[in-house]
Amino acid sequence: MTSRIALVTGATQGLGAALAAGLAQRMAPTDTVYLTGRDAARVGAVVRSLPAFSARVRGEVLDVSDPESVTRLATELTGRHGGVDIVFNNAVMRVGPDDDPKSIIKEYVEVNNFGTTRVLRAFAPLLRDGGRLIVVASSLGTLKFLAPALHDHFDDLPSLDAVDAATAAWRDQVVDGRARAGAWPGFVNIPSKIAQVAAVRALALERRRQDVERGILLASVCPGMMNTPTSALWWDVSAAPTPEQAAGPLLSLALDPVEPGHYGELIRDGAVLPWRPAG
Template identity: 50%
Template sequence: MTTRTALVTGANQGLGRALAAGLAHAMNPGDRVLLAGRRPDAVEQAVAELTAHQSTGARLEPCVLDVRDRSAMDDLAADLGEVDIVFSNATARMTPDADPADHVDAVAETNNLATTAILRAFAPRLRPGGRLIIVASALGTLDKLDARVRPRFAGAAAADLDAVDDLIGRWRAAVHAGRAADEGYGGWLNIPSKVGQVAAVRAFTRDRREADLAQGTLIAALCPGLIDTAASRPWFEDMSTAQTPQQAATWPVELALGPLTAETLAAWYGELVQFGRVIPWETGMPVPHRATR
């Protein structure tokens, strides 16, 4: 039996930690799950705590990785050689009262440039049948944007990762210059950032689709739904139906490990998916919880 390798970024807490734990529980002894984060103490503590409650399954390993460091990303990919499962889950945290100009660099680098770096570094190393999942949001569809900037994101998604990176750079510059609202990007960083993540997945997968489907490989964006975490609580007035991280990780773990029919694989490939359905790129779906900003 081939030993499988899974990588989860942003995994020392919240959804990432739950994803790592769920994968380790469901995978086989001899498989490995890399729990990745920026701080050595945090990832080592998370692995120690999860391993203490794990009686079977894959081996959990701490992995120090700053997803904003492209060379570190490339080095890790080279060291691993081949991978079976990648969850790109790291995200930058901010609060509703924060000045977007103070946080746009961290958001763009952690959410967006890291997404394109992970696609570039790890997708070529996926074994046949592998899964590379970018954790995004239901906010990541064109309808959530001002009509003035929708064509920019649609155009980047129809081009390539360089075009997506360039657009993120222009959005970032507009925020710093105080022009974001006037140019249609709005004042909430999450929306352009999440749309940019989904645009990256769509751009990257377009030319790979036929080859990946032939090998049973899935690359997609994921909306995990509303999760009750310290990062999400400041943004939403109603958390009564929010999932725990463990609940939110259940379906993504099944997606990563379970078999997919050829029809399902073709339907989900390159798309934003949630709980077994595709969220349409152009029209999206209603977000049931109102953000506080």
């Protein structure tokens, strides 16, 4: 049996670390989980802090905001293993209530959105039969949270290039103030998450037939509210699940048999969240 290879981006803390640990617990001793982040020292420290699991955990530097970093690791994993079986795109730049959207939006989009499409472009072609590529997004990533006049901005985009162009157009409107004066929500997380889900939908449109034949799952996922320091800046999360608890349904999505209706969709706790508002 071929050893399975898993990759988690943004895995040096919170949900990413929980996903990497959960995969390592549930996968076989012959399997490898790549725990990645952009800081080599932090990656190494997290790997060393983990208890002995069933699968091997290997740390790698990966900065999704750097195209060369993404291409390098994809090339290296191809050389080492010939492909990958599970990819969680979890890397994220977090923002707080006091952050000025105009001052952070360029870096924010570079990590959260263009980082997502870089990972999709680089690692989707490496998926082996039965593979899973899962983008960690949010229930905010649906058109329900966008003004109807803006739905066409992200709806039914035909390619990742089109998603990148739409995302860049929104970013530029934030930078020059047009977004604030218009219908765009002030919370930049909403359009960003919608763009992430739109990216998954666009790639799924291109790959659906071959992926379904090969048992591959491409999806976005909402982990729900979590008790993390960043979330606590915005909401009362004292009763929310820990990252380890929130990781459970995501791990099931990655390791359990594929549910055909999940392909290309945004999933929360095993259920599909509608992309468009009802009615």
